Amino acid sequence: MKEFDREMGDEQHRRRRLDEELIDAYDEEIEMEVDDRLQEFGLHISDEARELRRVYFRELIRLQGELVKLQDWIVTTGHRLVVIFEGRDAAGKGGVIKRITQRLNPRMCRVAALPAPNNRERTQWYFQRYVQHLPAGGEMVLFDRSWYNRAGVERVMNFCTDEEYEEFFRSVPEFEKMLARSGIQIIKYWFSITDDEQEVRFHSRIDDPLKQWKLSPMDLESRTRWEQYTQAKEVMLQRSHIPEAPWWVVQGVDKKRARLNCIRHLLSQVPYHEIEHPYVSLPARVHHPDYIRQPVPQSMIVPEIY
Template identity: 85%
Template structure:
Protein backbone atom coordinates (compact mmCIF):
# COMPACT_ATOMS: atom_id res chain seq x y z
CA UNK A 1 0.00 0.00 0.00
CA UNK A 2 1.52 3.33 -1.04
CA UNK A 3 1.51 6.49 1.09
CA UNK A 4 -1.57 7.91 -0.64
CA UNK A 5 -3.61 4.76 -0.02
CA UNK A 6 -2.50 4.62 3.61
CA UNK A 7 -3.53 8.25 4.11
CA UNK A 8 -6.93 7.67 2.53
CA UNK A 9 -7.46 4.53 4.60
CA UNK A 10 -6.62 6.41 7.80
CA UNK A 11 -8.98 9.26 6.92
CA UNK A 12 -11.76 6.79 6.16
CA UNK A 13 -11.30 5.04 9.51
CA UNK A 14 -11.32 8.41 11.30
CA UNK A 15 -14.48 9.47 9.46
CA UNK A 16 -16.44 6.34 10.45
CA UNK A 17 -16.63 7.09 14.20
CA UNK A 18 -17.36 10.74 13.43
CA UNK A 19 -20.26 9.69 11.20
CA UNK A 20 -21.51 7.31 13.90
CA UNK A 21 -21.36 10.11 16.48
CA UNK A 22 -23.32 12.41 14.18
CA UNK A 23 -25.96 9.74 13.61
CA UNK A 24 -26.26 9.11 17.34
CA UNK A 25 -26.52 12.83 18.02
CA UNK A 26 -29.29 13.12 15.43
CA UNK A 27 -31.13 10.14 16.94
CA UNK A 28 -30.88 11.77 20.38
CA UNK A 29 -32.11 15.08 18.96
CA UNK A 30 -35.04 13.36 17.24
CA UNK A 31 -35.91 11.48 20.42
CA UNK A 32 -35.95 14.70 22.45
CA UNK A 33 -38.18 16.41 19.88
CA UNK A 34 -40.54 13.42 19.98
CA UNK A 35 -40.65 13.71 23.77
CA UNK A 36 -41.50 17.41 23.45
CA UNK A 37 -44.36 16.59 21.07
CA UNK A 38 -45.67 13.84 23.35
CA UNK A 39 -45.56 16.24 26.28
CA UNK A 40 -47.75 18.70 24.37
CA UNK A 41 -50.77 16.40 24.65
CA UNK A 42 -53.32 17.56 27.20
CA UNK A 43 -53.53 15.48 30.39
CA UNK A 44 -57.16 14.69 29.60
CA UNK A 45 -55.99 12.78 26.53
CA UNK A 46 -52.49 11.54 27.31
CA UNK A 47 -53.53 8.36 29.11
CA UNK A 48 -55.66 7.40 26.11
CA UNK A 49 -53.08 8.08 23.41
CA UNK A 50 -50.17 6.07 24.86
CA UNK A 51 -51.23 2.96 22.94
CA UNK A 52 -51.50 4.92 19.69
CA UNK A 53 -48.14 6.70 19.80
CA UNK A 54 -46.29 4.05 17.83
CA UNK A 55 -48.85 4.31 15.03
CA UNK A 56 -47.91 7.98 14.63
CA UNK A 57 -44.20 7.22 14.57
CA UNK A 58 -43.50 8.53 18.06
CA UNK A 59 -41.57 6.08 20.22
CA UNK A 60 -41.94 5.83 23.99
CA UNK A 61 -40.21 3.22 26.13
CA UNK A 62 -41.95 1.07 28.74
CA UNK A 63 -39.99 2.90 31.44
CA UNK A 64 -41.10 6.29 30.14
CA UNK A 65 -44.70 5.09 29.92
CA UNK A 66 -44.57 3.89 33.54
CA UNK A 67 -43.11 7.22 34.68
CA UNK A 68 -45.85 9.07 32.82
CA UNK A 69 -48.52 7.10 34.65
CA UNK A 70 -46.91 7.96 38.01
CA UNK A 71 -46.82 11.59 36.93
CA UNK A 72 -50.53 11.64 36.03
CA UNK A 73 -51.56 10.00 39.30
CA UNK A 74 -49.50 12.46 41.34
CA UNK A 75 -50.65 15.44 39.28
CA UNK A 76 -54.31 14.58 39.84
CA UNK A 77 -53.66 14.15 43.57
CA UNK A 78 -51.98 17.56 43.76
CA UNK A 79 -54.77 19.14 41.73
CA UNK A 80 -57.19 17.77 44.31
CA UNK A 81 -55.18 19.63 46.96
CA UNK A 82 -55.33 22.77 44.82
CA UNK A 83 -59.14 22.52 44.88
CA UNK A 84 -58.97 22.37 48.69
CA UNK A 85 -56.66 25.40 48.62
CA UNK A 86 -59.17 27.19 46.41
CA UNK A 87 -62.01 26.47 48.81
CA UNK A 88 -59.92 27.72 51.75
CA UNK A 89 -58.96 30.94 49.93
CA UNK A 90 -62.60 31.66 49.09
CA UNK A 91 -63.77 30.81 52.60
CA UNK A 92 -61.14 32.89 54.41
CA UNK A 93 -60.85 35.78 51.96
CA UNK A 94 -57.14 35.13 51.58
CA UNK A 95 -55.32 37.00 48.80
CA UNK A 96 -52.52 35.20 46.98
CA UNK A 97 -50.15 36.35 44.24
CA UNK A 98 -47.91 33.81 42.54
CA UNK A 99 -45.22 35.14 40.20
CA UNK A 100 -43.71 32.94 37.49
CA UNK A 101 -40.48 34.13 35.89
CA UNK A 102 -37.83 32.39 33.81
CA UNK A 103 -36.28 32.26 30.39
CA UNK A 104 -38.42 31.74 27.32
CA UNK A 105 -39.55 28.08 27.06
CA UNK A 106 -38.59 27.43 30.69
CA UNK A 107 -41.99 25.85 31.46
CA UNK A 108 -43.87 28.68 33.18
CA UNK A 109 -46.96 28.32 31.00
CA UNK A 110 -47.03 24.56 31.49
CA UNK A 111 -47.18 24.71 35.28
CA UNK A 112 -49.70 27.58 35.21
CA UNK A 113 -51.93 25.46 32.99
CA UNK A 114 -51.77 22.52 35.41
CA UNK A 115 -52.50 24.74 38.41
CA UNK A 116 -55.57 26.33 36.83
CA UNK A 117 -56.82 23.19 35.07
CA UNK A 118 -59.31 22.16 37.80
CA UNK A 119 -59.89 25.52 39.48
CA UNK A 120 -62.66 28.07 39.22
CA UNK A 121 -61.48 30.82 36.80
CA UNK A 122 -63.49 33.36 38.80
CA UNK A 123 -61.20 32.95 41.81
CA UNK A 124 -57.99 31.83 40.12
CA UNK A 125 -56.96 34.30 37.40
CA UNK A 126 -53.92 34.43 35.13
CA UNK A 127 -52.38 37.82 34.40
CA UNK A 128 -50.20 37.74 31.27
CA UNK A 129 -49.76 41.36 30.31
CA UNK A 130 -48.60 42.42 26.83
CA UNK A 131 -45.95 45.08 26.23
CA UNK A 132 -47.02 48.45 27.69
CA UNK A 133 -48.76 50.86 25.34
CA UNK A 134 -47.79 54.50 24.94
CA UNK A 135 -50.03 55.64 27.79
CA UNK A 136 -48.82 52.95 30.18
CA UNK A 137 -45.19 53.88 29.50
CA UNK A 138 -45.87 57.29 31.09
CA UNK A 139 -47.49 55.80 34.22
CA UNK A 140 -45.85 54.77 37.48
CA UNK A 141 -44.11 51.54 36.51
CA UNK A 142 -46.14 49.29 38.83
CA UNK A 143 -49.48 50.93 38.02
CA UNK A 144 -50.65 48.55 35.30
CA UNK A 145 -49.91 45.55 37.51
CA UNK A 146 -51.81 46.89 40.52
CA UNK A 147 -55.18 46.59 38.78
CA UNK A 148 -54.63 42.83 38.45
CA UNK A 149 -53.92 42.22 42.14
CA UNK A 150 -56.39 39.90 43.91
CA UNK A 151 -59.38 40.89 45.98
CA UNK A 152 -60.39 38.81 48.98
CA UNK A 153 -60.89 35.15 48.11
CA UNK A 154 -58.81 35.33 44.91
CA UNK A 155 -55.52 33.95 43.63
CA UNK A 156 -53.69 35.63 40.73
CA UNK A 157 -50.92 33.91 38.77
CA UNK A 158 -48.61 36.36 37.00
CA UNK A 159 -47.17 34.80 33.83
CA UNK A 160 -44.27 37.26 33.92
CA UNK A 161 -44.69 40.27 36.11
CA UNK A 162 -43.21 43.58 37.16
CA UNK A 163 -39.86 41.77 36.99
CA UNK A 164 -39.90 42.37 33.23
CA UNK A 165 -37.91 45.50 34.04
CA UNK A 166 -35.18 43.45 35.69
CA UNK A 167 -35.09 40.98 32.77
CA UNK A 168 -36.18 41.55 29.21
CA UNK A 169 -36.32 45.34 29.49
CA UNK A 170 -32.76 45.46 30.80
CA UNK A 171 -31.36 43.01 28.23
CA UNK A 172 -33.15 44.60 25.29
CA UNK A 173 -32.41 48.16 26.44
CA UNK A 174 -36.11 49.00 26.78
CA UNK A 175 -35.37 50.95 29.97
CA UNK A 176 -32.68 53.40 30.99
CA UNK A 177 -30.02 52.80 33.63
CA UNK A 178 -31.84 55.20 35.95
CA UNK A 179 -35.17 53.36 35.48
CA UNK A 180 -33.44 50.04 36.12
CA UNK A 181 -31.88 51.27 39.38
CA UNK A 182 -35.13 52.89 40.47
CA UNK A 183 -36.89 49.55 39.98
CA UNK A 184 -34.59 47.85 42.48
CA UNK A 185 -35.05 50.70 44.95
CA UNK A 186 -38.84 50.46 44.58
CA UNK A 187 -39.63 46.76 44.23
CA UNK A 188 -38.75 45.70 47.81
CA UNK A 189 -40.87 48.51 49.22
CA UNK A 190 -43.70 47.78 46.76
CA UNK A 191 -43.81 44.10 47.74
CA UNK A 192 -43.50 44.86 51.46
CA UNK A 193 -46.46 47.22 51.12
CA UNK A 194 -48.53 44.49 49.44
CA UNK A 195 -47.63 41.99 52.14
CA UNK A 196 -48.51 44.48 54.91
CA UNK A 197 -51.89 44.95 53.24
CA UNK A 198 -52.53 41.20 53.52
CA UNK A 199 -51.47 39.93 50.07
CA UNK A 200 -49.24 36.86 50.14
CA UNK A 201 -46.56 36.83 47.41
CA UNK A 202 -44.82 33.68 46.18
CA UNK A 203 -42.14 34.13 43.50
CA UNK A 204 -40.76 31.34 41.28
CA UNK A 205 -37.85 31.38 38.87
CA UNK A 206 -37.84 28.47 36.40
CA UNK A 207 -34.28 27.43 35.60
CA UNK A 208 -33.29 25.48 32.48
CA UNK A 209 -30.03 24.76 30.70
CA UNK A 210 -28.76 26.20 27.45
CA UNK A 211 -29.18 22.83 25.69
CA UNK A 212 -32.72 22.34 26.96
CA UNK A 213 -33.88 25.74 25.76
CA UNK A 214 -32.42 24.98 22.33
CA UNK A 215 -34.39 21.71 22.14
CA UNK A 216 -37.63 23.43 23.15
CA UNK A 217 -37.15 26.24 20.66
CA UNK A 218 -36.40 23.71 17.91
CA UNK A 219 -39.55 21.82 18.87
CA UNK A 220 -41.58 25.00 18.46
CA UNK A 221 -40.07 25.54 15.03
CA UNK A 222 -40.98 22.03 13.88
CA UNK A 223 -44.43 21.75 15.49
CA UNK A 224 -47.08 23.81 13.61
CA UNK A 225 -49.31 23.78 16.71
CA UNK A 226 -46.59 25.50 18.76
CA UNK A 227 -45.02 27.86 16.25
CA UNK A 228 -47.15 30.74 17.55
CA UNK A 229 -45.17 30.51 20.80
CA UNK A 230 -41.95 31.50 19.04
CA UNK A 231 -41.68 35.27 18.70
CA UNK A 232 -38.86 37.44 17.32
CA UNK A 233 -38.16 38.40 20.94
CA UNK A 234 -37.66 34.71 21.79
CA UNK A 235 -35.11 34.36 19.01
CA UNK A 236 -33.24 37.43 20.19
CA UNK A 237 -33.30 36.17 23.77
CA UNK A 238 -31.68 32.96 22.55
CA UNK A 239 -28.82 34.95 21.10
CA UNK A 240 -28.42 36.91 24.33
CA UNK A 241 -28.34 33.90 26.67
CA UNK A 242 -25.37 35.16 28.67
CA UNK A 243 -26.86 38.64 29.15
CA UNK A 244 -30.05 37.05 30.52
CA UNK A 245 -27.96 34.95 32.89
CA UNK A 246 -26.32 38.08 34.29
CA UNK A 247 -29.55 40.05 34.82
CA UNK A 248 -31.22 37.00 36.38
CA UNK A 249 -28.42 36.70 38.92
CA UNK A 250 -28.68 40.41 39.75
CA UNK A 251 -32.47 40.17 40.06
CA UNK A 252 -32.39 37.23 42.47
CA UNK A 253 -29.76 38.94 44.58
CA UNK A 254 -31.36 42.38 44.76
CA UNK A 255 -35.05 41.44 45.15
CA UNK A 256 -34.87 38.40 47.44
CA UNK A 257 -36.52 39.68 50.62
CA UNK A 258 -37.93 37.81 53.65
CA UNK A 259 -41.44 39.10 52.96
CA UNK A 260 -41.36 37.79 49.36
CA UNK A 261 -38.41 35.46 48.74
CA UNK A 262 -37.47 33.88 45.43
CA UNK A 263 -37.78 30.12 44.92
CA UNK A 264 -35.90 28.40 42.09
CA UNK A 265 -37.57 25.53 40.22
CA UNK A 266 -35.27 23.16 38.37
CA UNK A 267 -37.12 23.02 35.05
CA UNK A 268 -35.15 20.76 32.69
CA UNK A 269 -37.54 17.85 33.40
CA UNK A 270 -40.93 19.45 32.73
CA UNK A 271 -43.06 16.94 34.57
CA UNK A 272 -40.92 16.92 37.71
CA UNK A 273 -40.83 20.73 37.62
CA UNK A 274 -44.63 20.91 37.51
CA UNK A 275 -45.11 18.51 40.39
CA UNK A 276 -42.36 20.08 42.50
CA UNK A 277 -43.68 23.61 41.95
CA UNK A 278 -47.30 22.72 42.76
CA UNK A 279 -46.20 20.75 45.84
CA UNK A 280 -44.12 23.68 47.05
CA UNK A 281 -46.88 26.21 46.40
CA UNK A 282 -49.27 24.14 48.50
CA UNK A 283 -46.70 24.10 51.31
CA UNK A 284 -46.55 27.92 51.35
CA UNK A 285 -50.21 28.43 52.27
CA UNK A 286 -51.67 27.23 55.61
CA UNK A 287 -54.87 25.96 53.99
CA UNK A 288 -57.26 23.46 55.50
CA UNK A 289 -60.04 21.40 54.01
CA UNK A 290 -63.33 23.25 54.17
CA UNK A 291 -66.47 21.27 54.97
CA UNK A 292 -69.30 21.80 52.53
CA UNK A 293 -73.00 21.21 53.23
CA UNK A 294 -74.48 18.16 51.58
CA UNK A 295 -75.97 19.05 48.22
CA UNK A 296 -79.33 17.60 47.24
CA UNK A 297 -80.52 18.03 43.70
CA UNK A 298 -84.07 19.38 43.74
CA UNK A 299 -86.74 17.70 41.63
CA UNK A 300 -87.65 19.47 38.46
CA UNK A 301 -90.99 21.26 38.49
CA UNK A 302 -93.36 20.00 35.79
CA UNK A 303 -96.20 22.13 34.46
CA UNK A 304 -98.93 20.49 32.37
CA UNK A 305 -99.04 23.44 29.95
CA UNK A 306 -95.26 23.48 29.32
CA UNK A 307 -94.39 23.22 25.63
CA UNK A 308 -90.86 23.34 24.29
CA UNK A 309 -90.78 25.32 21.06
CA UNK A 310 -88.85 23.78 18.13
CA UNK A 311 -85.53 25.38 17.17
CA UNK A 312 -85.46 26.77 13.59
CA UNK A 313 -83.48 24.46 11.34
CA UNK A 314 -81.48 27.28 9.77
CA UNK A 315 -79.72 28.16 13.04
CA UNK A 316 -78.62 24.60 13.90
CA UNK A 317 -74.99 24.01 13.03
CA UNK A 318 -74.18 21.19 10.58
CA UNK A 319 -73.50 17.86 12.28
CA UNK A 320 -70.18 17.07 10.59
CA UNK A 321 -69.10 14.60 13.29
Protein backbone atom coordinates in the same frame (compact mmCIF):
# COMPACT_ATOMS: atom_id res chain seq x y z
CA MET B 1 -15.76 7.75 10.38
CA LYS B 2 -15.81 8.64 14.09
CA GLU B 3 -16.94 12.16 13.24
CA PHE B 4 -19.76 10.71 11.12
CA ASP B 5 -20.83 8.37 13.96
CA ARG B 6 -20.77 11.26 16.40
CA GLU B 7 -22.92 13.42 14.13
CA MET B 8 -25.37 10.55 13.63
CA GLY B 9 -25.53 10.03 17.39
CA ASP B 10 -26.19 13.72 17.97
CA GLU B 11 -28.93 13.70 15.34
CA GLN B 12 -30.56 10.61 16.87
CA HIS B 13 -30.44 12.24 20.31
CA ARG B 14 -31.96 15.42 18.90
CA ARG B 15 -34.71 13.44 17.13
CA ARG B 16 -35.47 11.53 20.33
CA ARG B 17 -35.71 14.76 22.34
CA LEU B 18 -38.01 16.32 19.73
CA ASP B 19 -40.20 13.20 19.88
CA GLU B 20 -40.36 13.58 23.65
CA GLU B 21 -41.33 17.23 23.27
CA LEU B 22 -44.10 16.34 20.84
CA ILE B 23 -45.34 13.56 23.12
CA ASP B 24 -45.43 16.07 25.95
CA ALA B 25 -47.47 18.45 23.80
CA TYR B 26 -50.06 15.74 23.16
CA ASP B 27 -50.04 14.89 26.88
CA GLU B 28 -51.06 18.45 27.67
CA GLU B 29 -54.47 17.97 26.11
CA ILE B 30 -55.38 14.28 26.05
CA GLU B 31 -53.16 13.05 28.88
CA MET B 32 -53.58 9.34 29.67
CA GLU B 33 -55.45 8.59 26.43
CA VAL B 34 -52.31 9.38 24.44
CA ASP B 35 -50.77 5.98 25.25
CA ASP B 36 -53.04 4.19 22.81
CA ARG B 37 -52.39 6.63 19.97
CA LEU B 38 -48.64 7.27 19.97
CA GLN B 39 -47.87 4.70 17.28
CA GLU B 40 -50.36 6.38 14.94
CA PHE B 41 -48.30 9.57 15.16
CA GLY B 42 -45.03 7.75 14.49
CA LEU B 43 -43.81 8.43 18.04
CA HIS B 44 -42.13 5.82 20.19
CA ILE B 45 -42.02 5.62 23.96
CA SER B 46 -40.34 3.05 26.16
CA ASP B 47 -42.12 1.02 28.84
CA GLU B 48 -40.11 2.90 31.45
CA ALA B 49 -41.19 6.29 30.10
CA ARG B 50 -44.81 5.11 29.89
CA GLU B 51 -44.73 4.06 33.54
CA LEU B 52 -43.16 7.38 34.54
CA ARG B 53 -46.00 9.21 32.79
CA ARG B 54 -48.55 7.11 34.64
CA VAL B 55 -46.92 8.12 37.92
CA TYR B 56 -46.87 11.73 36.77
CA PHE B 57 -50.58 11.80 35.93
CA ARG B 58 -51.49 10.06 39.18
CA GLU B 59 -49.53 12.60 41.22
CA LEU B 60 -50.80 15.51 39.13
CA ILE B 61 -54.44 14.60 39.72
CA ARG B 62 -53.75 14.16 43.46
CA LEU B 63 -52.07 17.57 43.68
CA GLN B 64 -54.87 19.16 41.66
CA GLY B 65 -57.27 17.78 44.24
CA GLU B 66 -55.26 19.63 46.89
CA LEU B 67 -55.42 22.78 44.77
CA VAL B 68 -59.22 22.52 44.84
CA LYS B 69 -59.02 22.38 48.66
CA LEU B 70 -56.72 25.40 48.58
CA GLN B 71 -59.24 27.20 46.39
CA ASP B 72 -62.06 26.50 48.84
CA TRP B 73 -59.93 27.74 51.74
CA ILE B 74 -58.97 30.95 49.92
CA VAL B 75 -62.60 31.70 49.06
CA THR B 76 -63.82 30.92 52.60
CA THR B 77 -61.11 32.89 54.43
CA GLY B 78 -60.81 35.79 51.97
CA HIS B 79 -57.10 35.13 51.57
CA ARG B 80 -55.29 37.02 48.81
CA LEU B 81 -52.51 35.22 46.96
CA VAL B 82 -50.13 36.35 44.22
CA VAL B 83 -47.89 33.80 42.51
CA ILE B 84 -45.23 35.11 40.13
CA PHE B 85 -43.74 32.90 37.42
CA GLU B 86 -40.51 34.06 35.81
CA GLY B 87 -37.85 32.32 33.75
CA ARG B 88 -36.29 32.14 30.32
CA ASP B 89 -38.42 31.66 27.23
CA ALA B 90 -39.58 28.01 26.95
CA ALA B 91 -38.65 27.33 30.59
CA GLY B 92 -42.05 25.76 31.33
CA LYS B 93 -43.92 28.58 33.09
CA GLY B 94 -47.01 28.23 30.92
CA GLY B 95 -47.13 24.47 31.44
CA VAL B 96 -47.27 24.65 35.22
CA ILE B 97 -49.75 27.55 35.14
CA LYS B 98 -52.03 25.45 32.93
CA ARG B 99 -51.89 22.53 35.39
CA ILE B 100 -52.60 24.79 38.38
CA THR B 101 -55.63 26.40 36.78
CA GLN B 102 -56.89 23.29 34.95
CA ARG B 103 -59.46 22.26 37.59
CA LEU B 104 -59.95 25.55 39.43
CA ASN B 105 -62.71 28.14 39.20
CA PRO B 106 -61.49 30.89 36.82
CA ARG B 107 -63.47 33.42 38.84
CA MET B 108 -61.19 32.98 41.84
CA CYS B 109 -57.97 31.88 40.11
CA ARG B 110 -56.95 34.34 37.39
CA VAL B 111 -53.92 34.47 35.12
CA ALA B 112 -52.38 37.87 34.39
CA ALA B 113 -50.20 37.79 31.26
CA LEU B 114 -49.75 41.42 30.29
CA PRO B 115 -48.60 42.47 26.80
CA ALA B 116 -45.89 45.06 26.22
CA PRO B 117 -46.92 48.46 27.65
CA ASN B 118 -48.59 50.92 25.29
CA ASN B 119 -47.53 54.55 24.91
CA ARG B 120 -49.78 55.71 27.74
CA GLU B 121 -48.63 52.98 30.13
CA ARG B 122 -45.00 53.85 29.49
CA THR B 123 -45.58 57.26 31.08
CA GLN B 124 -47.29 55.81 34.20
CA TRP B 125 -45.72 54.77 37.47
CA TYR B 126 -44.00 51.52 36.51
CA PHE B 127 -46.09 49.28 38.82
CA GLN B 128 -49.39 50.95 37.96
CA ARG B 129 -50.57 48.58 35.25
CA TYR B 130 -49.86 45.57 37.47
CA VAL B 131 -51.74 46.92 40.50
CA GLN B 132 -55.14 46.63 38.79
CA HIS B 133 -54.59 42.85 38.46
CA LEU B 134 -53.89 42.25 42.15
CA PRO B 135 -56.36 39.93 43.94
CA ALA B 136 -59.34 40.92 46.00
CA GLY B 137 -60.35 38.83 49.00
CA GLY B 138 -60.87 35.18 48.10
CA GLU B 139 -58.79 35.36 44.91
CA MET B 140 -55.51 33.96 43.61
CA VAL B 141 -53.68 35.66 40.72
CA LEU B 142 -50.93 33.93 38.74
CA PHE B 143 -48.61 36.36 36.96
CA ASP B 144 -47.18 34.80 33.79
CA ARG B 145 -44.27 37.24 33.87
CA SER B 146 -44.66 40.26 36.05
CA TRP B 147 -43.14 43.57 37.09
CA TYR B 148 -39.80 41.71 36.96
CA ASN B 149 -39.81 42.28 33.20
CA ARG B 150 -37.79 45.39 34.03
CA ALA B 151 -35.08 43.31 35.69
CA GLY B 152 -34.97 40.82 32.80
CA VAL B 153 -36.02 41.45 29.22
CA GLU B 154 -36.13 45.26 29.54
CA ARG B 155 -32.61 45.30 30.96
CA VAL B 156 -31.15 42.87 28.43
CA MET B 157 -32.91 44.38 25.39
CA ASN B 158 -32.17 47.98 26.49
CA PHE B 159 -35.89 48.83 26.78
CA CYS B 160 -35.18 50.83 29.95
CA THR B 161 -32.47 53.25 31.02
CA ASP B 162 -29.88 52.57 33.69
CA GLU B 163 -31.71 55.06 35.93
CA GLU B 164 -35.05 53.27 35.47
CA TYR B 165 -33.36 49.94 36.16
CA GLU B 166 -31.81 51.16 39.43
CA GLU B 167 -35.07 52.83 40.49
CA PHE B 168 -36.84 49.51 39.99
CA PHE B 169 -34.57 47.78 42.49
CA ARG B 170 -35.00 50.63 44.95
CA SER B 171 -38.78 50.40 44.61
CA VAL B 172 -39.59 46.72 44.24
CA PRO B 173 -38.72 45.63 47.81
CA GLU B 174 -40.84 48.46 49.24
CA PHE B 175 -43.66 47.73 46.80
CA GLU B 176 -43.77 44.06 47.78
CA LYS B 177 -43.45 44.84 51.50
CA MET B 178 -46.40 47.19 51.15
CA LEU B 179 -48.46 44.45 49.49
CA ALA B 180 -47.49 42.01 52.23
CA ARG B 181 -48.48 44.48 54.96
CA SER B 182 -51.86 44.87 53.28
CA GLY B 183 -52.42 41.10 53.57
CA ILE B 184 -51.41 39.91 50.09
CA GLN B 185 -49.19 36.82 50.12
CA ILE B 186 -46.53 36.84 47.38
CA ILE B 187 -44.75 33.71 46.14
CA LYS B 188 -42.12 34.09 43.39
CA TYR B 189 -40.81 31.26 41.19
CA TRP B 190 -37.90 31.30 38.77
CA PHE B 191 -37.88 28.38 36.30
CA SER B 192 -34.32 27.34 35.50
CA ILE B 193 -33.32 25.40 32.37
CA THR B 194 -30.06 24.73 30.58
CA ASP B 195 -28.85 26.23 27.32
CA ASP B 196 -29.17 22.84 25.57
CA GLU B 197 -32.71 22.27 26.83
CA GLN B 198 -33.91 25.67 25.66
CA GLU B 199 -32.44 24.95 22.23
CA VAL B 200 -34.35 21.66 22.02
CA ARG B 201 -37.61 23.35 23.02
CA PHE B 202 -37.14 26.12 20.47
CA HIS B 203 -36.49 23.53 17.74
CA SER B 204 -39.65 21.74 18.85
CA ARG B 205 -41.62 24.95 18.39
CA ILE B 206 -40.12 25.44 14.94
CA ASP B 207 -40.94 21.86 13.86
CA ASP B 208 -44.45 21.62 15.32
CA PRO B 209 -47.07 23.75 13.49
CA LEU B 210 -49.31 23.63 16.58
CA LYS B 211 -46.61 25.36 18.65
CA GLN B 212 -45.05 27.77 16.17
CA TRP B 213 -47.19 30.62 17.52
CA LYS B 214 -45.21 30.37 20.77
CA LEU B 215 -41.99 31.38 19.01
CA SER B 216 -41.58 35.15 18.74
CA PRO B 217 -38.78 37.30 17.32
CA MET B 218 -37.93 38.18 20.92
CA ASP B 219 -37.44 34.48 21.69
CA LEU B 220 -34.98 34.16 18.82
CA GLU B 221 -33.10 37.26 19.97
CA SER B 222 -32.90 35.86 23.51
CA ARG B 223 -30.87 32.89 22.21
CA THR B 224 -28.06 35.23 21.18
CA ARG B 225 -28.05 36.91 24.60
CA TRP B 226 -28.03 33.87 26.87
CA GLU B 227 -25.18 35.11 29.05
CA GLN B 228 -26.72 38.57 29.43
CA TYR B 229 -29.98 37.01 30.60
CA THR B 230 -28.02 34.88 33.06
CA GLN B 231 -26.32 37.93 34.52
CA ALA B 232 -29.63 39.82 34.72
CA LYS B 233 -31.26 36.87 36.49
CA GLU B 234 -28.46 36.61 39.03
CA VAL B 235 -28.72 40.31 39.86
CA MET B 236 -32.53 40.08 40.11
CA LEU B 237 -32.47 37.15 42.54
CA GLN B 238 -29.83 38.83 44.66
CA ARG B 239 -31.46 42.26 44.86
CA SER B 240 -35.13 41.31 45.23
CA HIS B 241 -35.03 38.23 47.47
CA ILE B 242 -36.71 39.50 50.64
CA PRO B 243 -38.36 37.65 53.58
CA GLU B 244 -41.77 39.10 52.72
CA ALA B 245 -41.54 37.82 49.12
CA PRO B 246 -38.71 35.32 48.65
CA TRP B 247 -37.61 33.77 45.38
CA TRP B 248 -37.84 30.01 44.82
CA VAL B 249 -35.91 28.32 41.98
CA VAL B 250 -37.62 25.45 40.14
CA GLN B 251 -35.34 23.05 38.26
CA GLY B 252 -37.19 22.94 34.94
CA VAL B 253 -35.22 20.69 32.57
CA ASP B 254 -37.66 17.83 33.24
CA LYS B 255 -41.04 19.46 32.60
CA LYS B 256 -43.17 16.94 34.43
CA ARG B 257 -41.02 16.88 37.56
CA ALA B 258 -40.92 20.68 37.52
CA ARG B 259 -44.72 20.89 37.40
CA LEU B 260 -45.19 18.47 40.28
CA ASN B 261 -42.44 20.01 42.39
CA CYS B 262 -43.73 23.54 41.86
CA ILE B 263 -47.36 22.70 42.65
CA ARG B 264 -46.38 20.74 45.75
CA HIS B 265 -44.19 23.58 46.95
CA LEU B 266 -46.92 26.14 46.30
CA LEU B 267 -49.34 24.11 48.41
CA SER B 268 -46.77 23.97 51.22
CA GLN B 269 -46.53 27.77 51.34
CA VAL B 270 -50.18 28.37 52.26
CA PRO B 271 -51.68 27.20 55.61
CA TYR B 272 -54.85 25.88 54.01
CA HIS B 273 -57.05 23.06 55.24
CA GLU B 274 -60.06 21.24 53.85
CA ILE B 275 -63.31 23.18 54.16
CA GLU B 276 -66.41 21.19 55.07
CA HIS B 277 -69.35 21.74 52.77
CA PRO B 278 -73.00 20.87 53.42
CA TYR B 279 -74.34 17.88 51.55
CA VAL B 280 -75.71 18.89 48.14
CA SER B 281 -79.09 17.42 47.27
CA LEU B 282 -80.31 17.84 43.71
CA PRO B 283 -83.90 19.18 43.71
CA ALA B 284 -86.54 17.42 41.66
CA ARG B 285 -87.33 18.83 38.26
CA VAL B 286 -90.64 20.73 38.28
CA HIS B 287 -93.13 19.70 35.58
CA HIS B 288 -95.98 21.92 34.37
CA PRO B 289 -98.71 20.24 32.31
CA ASP B 290 -99.23 23.33 30.15
CA TYR B 291 -95.51 23.65 29.23
CA ILE B 292 -94.79 22.97 25.56
CA ARG B 293 -91.22 22.91 24.30
CA GLN B 294 -90.88 24.92 21.09
CA PRO B 295 -89.02 23.33 18.18
CA VAL B 296 -85.65 24.81 17.14
CA PRO B 297 -85.43 25.82 13.46
CA GLN B 298 -83.25 23.40 11.52
CA SER B 299 -81.25 26.32 10.14
CA MET B 300 -79.96 27.01 13.67
CA ILE B 301 -78.67 23.48 14.31
CA VAL B 302 -74.92 22.94 14.14
CA PRO B 303 -74.25 20.26 11.48
CA GLU B 304 -73.41 16.89 13.06
CA ILE B 305 -70.29 16.11 11.06
CA TYR B 306 -68.85 13.83 13.73
